[in-house]
Ligand code: AMP
């Protein structure tokens with residue numbers, strides 16, 4: 123399904139031009155318009171799914187296999203020193219475009235970017251409680 127109000131649907135379908143670095147029947151991979159680093163790319167399924175909870179297993183599997191493939195190509199061509207793969211879901215987690223996408227972010231020594239979180243101190247009991255909540 124295509125969502126007519128969704129900018130990534132329009133980009134994925136080629137209705138809005140983009141810097142496409144890969145395309146097949148199911149996916150388009152574009153350069154991010156506001157890149158974190160040189161080569162920052164986005165994997166877009168051509169079908170509209172808002173997030174990880176909506177996209178079917180088969181499609182998300184294919185998207186991550188493609189992420190590995192394109193990350194390898196970017197690493198080889200741009201000679202980056204590292205790589206972050208990021209996928210945001212919902213506003214609270216930083217999602218701003220509500221069409222599933224995977225960020226491919228090449229990292230360079232001294233690129234000045236911070237893609238990180240603050241580690242918190244936690245008691246063993248708390249971890250036990252969380253574990254019980256998830257598995258029970
Ligand atoms: P997220 O915050 O995970 O939803 O990521 C959305 C990403 O899409 C951001 O990194 C934006 O820079 C990028 N973006 C938004 N509009 C466009 C566009 N028209 N073409 C390319 N990238 C875009």
Ligand code: ZN
Nearest residue numbers: 128131170221
């Ligand atoms: Zn869409």
